[in-house]
Amino acid sequence: MSEATMVPDISRTVQKWRKKRGSLIMALHEIQNAYGYVPRNVSLQLAQLMDVPLARIYEVITFYNYFRLEPPGKNVVSVCMGTACYLKGAKERENEFCEQLGVEEGETTEDGQVHLQSVRCVGCCGLSPVVVVNGETMGKIGPEDVKSIIRKCREEH
């Protein structure tokens, strides 16, 4: 992402939220949606433009699970660890992902293709166990689905 494309985006975001009360988290959401994470130079700009100390921005980013400080892999595989999914084998599915991808939970594969993470309940308990692949929720994931999800991730990108 070049600096040139970054500046106009964030100024729009700042303009939208600057005057509204308690809008820092909303601005961070927009930034993460645009970049996939919150880059440090964008935080610096945000601090300046919104007149908020950088430390306050980092205080917020590091508190909430949703915000990332590092770019994610090209594909993000999120294994739901809600109670229903857990009871129906989410932990086993996660272990299979770890094994086949050669990463731990929260890590990205060496080639940067797949980021594996576990998430709190995505509220799709009726279809447990659930895996979210690049924003698409997939239900009733069996052991055989793990391989095909990984293959799909690698083929498409």
Place this chain on the structure above:
Amino acid sequence: MSTCGIAAGAEPVYRALADAVRDRELNIEVRKTGCVGMCSMEPLVEINVDGAPRTMYGEVGVDAALRLLDEHVGRKHVVPGFQVPGVDQLGFYEEPGHDPKAKQHRIVLRNCGIIDPTHIEDYIARGGYQGIKRALAELGPEGVIDEIKKSGLRGRGGAGYPAWMKWSFARKAEGDEKFMICNADEGDPGAYMDRSVLEGDPHAVIEGMLLAGYAIGATTGFMYVRAEYPLAIDRIENAIRQARRLGLVGKNILGSDFNYDLEVRLGAGAFVCGEETALMASIEGKRGTPWPRPPYPAEKGLWGKPSNINNVETLANVAPIIRNGGAWFAKIGTKKSSGTKVFAVTGKARHSGLVEIPMGTSLREIVMDVCGGVPPGRRVKAVQTGGPSGGVIPEDKLDTPVTYESLQELGSIMGSGGMIVMDDTDGMLDIARFYMGFCVEESCGKCAPCRIGGKQMMNILDKIADGNGTPDDIILLKRLARSMRKASLCGLGQTAPNPVLSTLRYFMNEYEEKLLQPV
């Protein structure tokens, strides 16, 4: 077309049906609705055409959908094999009052699975916005609070505090500006009632926000929604835009002098933000750490102004109460727990999904009759309610009626409505560790009892699970639990020991088996 339906593949089914209907120039409407409640049988297609029986089909793929079009619509007969088994017996999908045998009674879910949630006209056609109309024309703010008082509605977010009392405190509080907040930060693992209501009937929540805001004298309402629910966010934002266009949100609502705006704020993945003071800190754009009460939000809430927070399900009950009167609502359920409760029944239940039952229905009726028990060959061992703040209820206590008090007596809570069915293969020590691990990770760290106590309890549970525990560890667990309960700052820490305590209470034998010397 809710998150579960789409996850199961509803989108291509919808497209195939819509395309086929257009290509064949059939005079039928293909509509998208919200969650019907039978999540484990998605994608669901209901066919309601003249001359053929109204039928719901489950697990419908593209090919099956086209076959339904040929046979059910074309030749007017029910296609065997696809029909959702025993819908009537399950009590799923019954409209209130229609069938005395039906176990479900839909008030909160009255429109879910019936209307197209993206069309405000659909909501209005089912009596929507009549509540706010009546409030503005007839009742006035005090009259609204009075109806809610008569109804006996209690908070559905967990604690069960009478809604009218909270509203009344906020109304009486002095302030130049007041806020109404909707808690849609459903972080409780295994619960998704709020998501389904937001996705399936967003205007019901907006009307509840209007009525509550009007009653307390608020000028702004905030909808605080989990960022993990993108479809719910979309639907609620769309619904607010529609309501604003029709003059239901904004200045001089329905020609009255009531001015009230609605804004959406997103959560960012912190369970503690479901706690009201932490939630307000988060809306203010800060870390979501709770502050000690008093002062209560009614006095000093968001930005120090009088505020009131209700959760999604509570708010979805409000408009029907104002429309039909508090007395109507009070007749449903039990004396002290009136109305209905929506549960997300999941885990090992055969038919997992959303059910709405009158309060006072027994747990056994919900698990066995409405949701079909557990798969053949297995036995129900326990039901967990209330998520990380609740506890397990063993099979022999399932005849207990569901009320706020009865569940508390069993060492659990109503909570927001997650109900997880466990069978004989589920180990209770494992469940206790699962929930304690959740609380350790989600502790905001502000107060020591929760931050340190949780971690220490976790260490002991791990030690026992590894086979290195001694009877003294059980005593220590109980002492830590007591301290956390008494000394933690907010509800998260105070209730975090509940899953451990309830498994100790009912399944001590499973702990004993792991101890070095028996107790």
